[in-house]
Amino acid sequence: MKHFGIGFALAGSALLAVLLPATGGSSQDKPAKSEQDGKWMLADGTPTYNLTPDGKVDWYTYSGFRRYHSECHVCHGPEGEGSSYAPALVESLKTLKYADFMEVVAGGRTITRPDKTSVMPALGDNANVMCYLDDIYVYLKARADGALPRGTRPERAVEKPETAVQNEKTCMGS
Amino acid sequence: MRKLIQSAALLTTVAFPVLALANSDVIKQTSDPNQWAIQTGDYANTRYSKLDQINRDNVKNLKVSWTFSTGVLRGHEGAPLVIGNTMYVHTPFPNIVYALDLNQDGKILWKYEPKQDPSVIPVMCCDTVYRGVAYADGMIFLHQADTTVVALDAKTGKEIWKVVNGDPKKGETNTATVLPVKDKLIVGISGAEFGVRGHVTAYDMKTGKQLWRAYSTGPDSEMMIDPEKTTSLGKPVGKDSSLKTWTGDQWKIGGGSSWGWYSYDPETNLFFYGTANPSTWNPTQRAGADGKPIDQKWTMSIFARDADTGIAKWAYQMTPFDEWDYDGVNEMILADIPVGGQPRKALVHFDRNGLGYTLDRVTGELLVAQKFDPKVNWTTGVVMDKNSPQYGRPQVVSAMSTFQNGQDKNTKGVCPAALGSKDQQPAAYSPRTGLFYVPTNHVCMDYEPFRVSYTAGQPYVGATLSMYPAPGSHGGMGNFVAWDAGQGKIVWSVPEQFSVWSGALATAGGVVFYGTLEGYLKAVDEKDGKELFKFKTPSGIIGNVMTYTHNGKQQVAVLSGIGGWAGIGLAAGLTNPTDGLGAVGGYAALRDYTALGGVLTVFTLP
Numbered sequence: 001m002k003h004f005g006i007g008f009a010l011a012g013s014a015l016l017a018v019l020l021p022a023t024g025g026s027s028q029d030k031p032a033k034s035e036q037d038g039k040w041m042l043a044d045g046t047p048t049y050n051l052t053p054d055g056k057v058d059w060y061t062y063s064g065f066r067r068y069h070s071e072c073h074v075c076h077g078p079e080g081e082g083s084s085y086a087p088a089l090v091e092s093l094k095t096l097k098y099a100d101f102m103e104v105v106a107g108g109r110t111i112t113r114p115d116k117t118s119v120m121p122a123l124g125d126n127a128n129v130m131c132y133l134d135d136i137y138v139y140l141k142a143r144a145d146g147a148l149p150r151g152t153r154p155e156r157a158v159e160k161p162e163t164a165v166q167n168e169k170t171c172m173g174s
Numbered sequence: 175m176r177k178l179i180q181s182a183a184l185l186t187t188v189a190f191p192v193l194a195l196a197n198s199d200v201i202k203q204t205s206d207p208n209q210w211a212i213q214t215g216d217y218a219n220t221r222y223s224k225l226d227q228i229n230r231d232n233v234k235n236l237k238v239s240w241t242f243s244t245g246v247l248r249g250h251e252g253a254p255l256v257i258g259n260t261m262y263v264h265t266p267f268p269n270i271v272y273a274l275d276l277n278q279d280g281k282i283l284w285k286y287e288p289k290q291d292p293s294v295i296p297v298m299c300c301d302t303v304y305r306g307v308a309y310a311d312g313m314i315f316l317h318q319a320d321t322t323v324v325a326l327d328a329k330t331g332k333e334i335w336k337v338v339n340g341d342p343k344k345g346e347t348n349t350a351t352v353l354p355v356k357d358k359l360i361v362g363i364s365g366a367e368f369g370v371r372g373h374v375t376a377y378d379m380k381t382g383k384q385l386w387r388a389y390s391t392g393p394d395s396e397m398m399i400d401p402e403k404t405t406s407l408g409k410p411v412g413k414d415s416s417l418k419t420w421t422g423d424q425w426k427i428g429g430g431s432s433w434g435w436y437s438y439d440p441e442t443n444l445f446f447y448g449t450a451n452p453s454t455w456n457p458t459q460r461a462g463a464d465g466k467p468i469d470q471k472w473t474m475s476i477f478a479r480d481a482d483t484g485i486a487k488w489a490y491q492m493t494p495f496d497e498w499d500y501d502g503v504n505e506m507i508l509a510d511i512p513v514g515g516q517p518r519k520a521l522v523h524f525d526r527n528g529l530g531y532t533l534d535r536v537t538g539e540l541l542v543a544q545k546f547d548p549k550v551n552w553t554t555g556v557v558m559d560k561n562s563p564q565y566g567r568p569q570v571v572s573a574m575s576t577f578q579n580g581q582d583k584n585t586k587g588v589c590p591a592a593l594g595s596k597d598q599q600p601a602a603y604s605p606r607t608g609l610f611y612v613p614t615n616h617v618c619m620d621y622e623p624f625r626v627s628y629t630a631g632q633p634y635v636g637a638t639l640s641m642y643p644a645p646g647s648h649g650g651m652g653n654f655v656a657w658d659a660g661q662g663k664i665v666w667s668v669p670e671q672f673s674v675w676s677g678a679l680a681t682a683g684g685v686v687f688y689g690t691l692e693g694y695l696k697a698v699d700e701k702d703g704k705e706l707f708k709f710k711t712p713s714g715i716i717g718n719v720m721t722y723t724h725n726g727k728q729q730v731a732v733l734s735g736i737g738g739w740a741g742i743g744l745a746a747g748l749t750n751p752t753d754g755l756g757a758v759g760g761y762a763a764l765r766d767y768t769a770l771g772g773v774l775t776v777f778t779l780p
Contacts, residue, residue: 066624069638070455074367075296078641085248085301085737110292116247121296126632153584153620153640160582172627 038161040138046098047134049142056157057142059164064139065154067132071123079150080143086118093137093144101137105129131171199311200354201440203257208723210256213306213351214600215679215720218508219437221602222680223721227728228779229683233697233707236777239729241712242280244772246270249716249737251598252306252351253677254774255314256722257328262309263774266737267295267302267319273331276724284331286316286324294320294342297368297631301737303349303716305435305598310354311379317361321348323377325359335382339363339375343631346370353436354379355445355481360436366429366450366501369634372473374432374447376484386484390430390449390472391416397472397486398479404486405538407566411489419469419494421462427628429453430473434503435600437521442536444478444487446521448502455592456623456636457497457577467495467577474502476523476531478538488538492525494567497576498552498621499592499637500527505600506535511608513541513660522659524601524612526594527568529556532659540566544662546655547595547614549644552588576621576637584622591619591641593673593739600718601657604680607700609665610657611686613674616644617651654678654688654696656703668703672764675738677718679730689715689732692767695775711775714768727778735772736764 033040033048038059040050049061057065068080075086082088093101108122123129129136142148203211207224215221228236244250246265255262260283261274268290273283295302298319308315313334314326321340324333339361340346345368353360358376366372372390377383388398394414401413416425431450438445452460452470462468474493479486493500507522513532521535528550532542543556552574557564572578576585593615601612619641626636643651652670657663676689684700691714697707714736721730 066622066638069640070624070626070635071633074633083301085295112292117292117295119292119295121293123632126629127627128629128633128636168625172625 037163038158039134039163047138049138049147051142051147052157055155057148057154059156059158059160060135061138061142061148062154062156063132063160063164064135064137067128068136068139071126071129072136080140081150085116089140090143093140098137102133105133105136127172131168203309209258210253210720210722211309212255212354213252213308213718214435214437214505217438217440219435219505219600220507220509220605220680221600221678221718222604224682225721225723225728226682226684228681228685228721228730230685230699230706232779233683233685235779236697236707236709236730237780238709239776239778240279241776242272242274242774244270244272244733244735244774246735246772247770248735248772249301249303250733250735250772251303251349251716251718251738253718253720253733254731255307255309256720256724257309259724260328262307262314262328263733264304264306264316265772266304266735267298269304269316269318271307271314271316271326271331273314273328286326286331288316288318288322288324290318290320290322291342294347297342297345298347298349298364301739303738305349306351308352308354313379315352315354315359317348317350317352319347319349321346321363323352323359323361323382325379325382337377337382337384340365340370344368344370345631345634348433350433351435353438353445355438358385358481360445360481362432362434362436362447364431364433366431366453367633367635368631369427369429369453369628370431371426371428372431372449374477374479374484388479388484388486390432390475391420391425391428391470393417398484399486399489405488406490408537408539416471419471421460421468424460425470427453427634428470428473432503434598435505437506437508438481439508439535443481444535445481446476446478446506446508446535448504448506448523449473449475449477450501450503451496451499453634454626454628454636455499456581456626457495458581458623459625459636460495461577469494470496474500476502476506476521476533478535490533490538490540490566492529492531492568493527495577497570498527498588500525500590500594502526504594504596504598507601507603507610508535509603509605509659511660520659522603522610524596524610524614524657526590526597527552528590528595529553529568530610530612530657530659530662532662542659542662543568546612546657546664547590547616547644547653548664549589549616549618549647550595576623581623581625584620586620587618587645588621589618589644590615591617592621592639593617593641597675597739599675599716600677602678602680602686604686604700606680606682606684607656608658608660609700610659611678611680611688611700612655612657613676613678613688614653614655615651615673616647616653616669617641617673618644654698654703666703668698668705675716676732679719679721681721687719687730687732689717689719689734691715691736691764693734693736695719695730695732695777709775709777712773713771714764730777731774733772733774736768736770
């Protein structure tokens with residue numbers, strides 16, 4: 001059984017970060033973000049999403065959209081909207097920090113209330129989640145921030161970057 | 175959409191033969207129309223009642239006679255049972271069973287609540303639904319989410335025996351009811367989204383001892399297939415029919431679970447059920463060694479097995495090499511109907527793939543395969559020419575093939591969606607009209623498969639889907655359809671705003687009942703679908719309508735409680751199509767109409 005530590009997901013995020021000037025599509029008051037081979041991150045290294053002026057998303061946000069709807073949506077609902085028994089992540093990610101998000105996904109948690117028991121399973125050994133944890137995070141963050149509207153399937157602005165191809169091979173095993 | 179009934183559809187039917195030597199108790203209990211002893215109403219799964227007090231003229235006067243809250247919020251599928259003056263009501267996880275005294279307005283005679291590890295909850299695909307208990311020989315049979323099968327004393331609720339059928343840590347769970355036949359209890363398993371290896375298992379009804387287990391995939395002996403005697407489309411299936419149609423060891427995590435409704439034919443001693451999708455949803459990962467499609471037998475198949483030995487008599491695969499998650503588990507309704515002018519002992523099956531199949535249940539011969547939703551577009555149809563090498567196989571439309579389009583490519587506009595043109599919500603058959611009354615989904619999808627890896631007990635899906643109301647139609651996400659299974663034709667169709675996720679009930683009063691996701695119990699005319707009555711119950715209905723008699727009066731009962739697949743996909747509203755597939759005004763969130771809550775509502779005439 002493989003384990004996919006949080007360390008892996010964070011590795012490399014601070015390397016070779018090049019601050020780019022705000023692009024035409026982004027508004028001036030948004031926090032500065034940088035790009036490295038298609039992957040966007042905030043100044044503190046937290047991964048983030050990027051949209052082109054015509055609303056297309058970066059590869060990782062698109063990848064997060066796909067993985068979310070494969071691994072998470074049967075409980076958390078389409079587009080993070082929640083279901084009859086799991087919370088709406090479009091709300092949770094308005095306040096849930098990146099590190100806490102990763103901790104809950106990897107370790108799971110159980111909440112017992114008088115009316116029901118909620119169980120978030122530990123997904124720490126699920127390659128289909130852990131190899132794409134940043135992707136899922138940036139997708140849900142884009143949803144929570146209102147950058148990706150409800151009912152719109154994201155379109156990718158770029159094809160899969162070479163870094164993503166190589167990381168997938170390493171993480172999923174070829 | 176409505177068509178007048180075709181007079182030719184008013185078919186005469188042969189009474190279903192009842193033999194004393196099968197499980198006499200189940201046959202005795204289910205042949206009394208004042209009761210409802212097993213989930214499907216009868217062994218043939220007709221969901222038809224001979225009660226006729228409530229009829230087309232007076233159904234408009236129906237009033238609620240009493241209600242009961244189950245105390246559970248999640249999706250409520252299945253139906254209560256009635257034996258004598260006692261009603262048995264089940265709930266989704268934690269799978270409570272109540273025995274209610276009908277002579278005292280539903281006073282609780284006993285309550286049984288199993289203790290289950292809550293870690294089973296997230297292993298269940300699509301909510302923690304449970305489709306209900308069964309009754310036979312003085313026992314109530316409960317099959318819990320964690321796959322524990324329990325026999326309870328129907329009088330006291332005391333445990334008689336229990337046995338564990340699967341391992342939730344591997345993703346094996348249960349949502350289905352059980353089939354009591356003779357001295358055996360036949361049970362299935364869920365978990366094709368977690369890469370389980372599906373099977374059907376028989377337990378001794380008196381002791382819970384396991385008698386046999388037949389897998390859906392793998393070596394012939396483990397599937398209980400006789401390569402020479404088990405047939406498909408009239409020919410022996412041959413040696414290693416499953417192993418030859420999988421690459422390597424993929425059959426070991428190949429899905430093919432068995433979570434649907436089972437039927438039983440006392441005359442041939444065969445029971446019938448369907449198998450679910452192959453795992454994963456990414457067909458590229460399941461391709462043959464040559465990179466071409468490969469059948470993945472016996473997922474997506476109908477099995478006819480001997481109820482004593484478990485040996486397969488015949489099998490038929492509806493969707494070889496699934497590319498869309500069209501599970502084959504939906505109910506198999508047994509009816510003696512004319513097909514092509516000849517009386518046939520038929521099995522009628524409305525598949526997730528959108529095709530209504532009529533087969534000879536004795537031989538497995540394919541008689542009819544036609545679309546029961548005109549929007550179905552993944553196939554041009556099934557080859558019926560017995561001399562064709564493609565005989566019995568659906569012809570796939572390349573543009574809709576998620577395999578031909580490939581990994582990481584979004585295949586757009588596939589109808590039906592993975593929900594199927596119909597999911598588990600069971601249809602009814604009325605011998606009065608010869609028609610099948612089918613609750614359906616009218617939903618299409620975009621489907622993008624991608625690479626996944628397998629980890630025991632974790633989702634093994636590998637595709638992302640966007641679903642929306644069928645474009646270019648009435649804008650709703652469901653239809654309630656009357657079907658002529660002899661001809662393979664829609665006789666009439668009533669549009670619904672949401673998928674019809676409730677099991678239908680046909681009655682001798684000429685009234686057909688079903689529930690809606692907004693929470694309406696509806697009664698329609700068996701002839702033309704005209705609405706005769708509706709009542710808004712406390713929550714959306716994904717349960718099945720049943721009927722019984724108490725103190726000489728016919729009652730109609732249904733469980734409300736939104737959830738299940740519908741609670742996931744529809745509670746938040748489906749995705750709007752944005753790419754010119756035909757803008758649809760049907761985008762509407764179910765949560766604007768209803769909220770959670772398990773409630774039983776019982777109706778009668780004043």
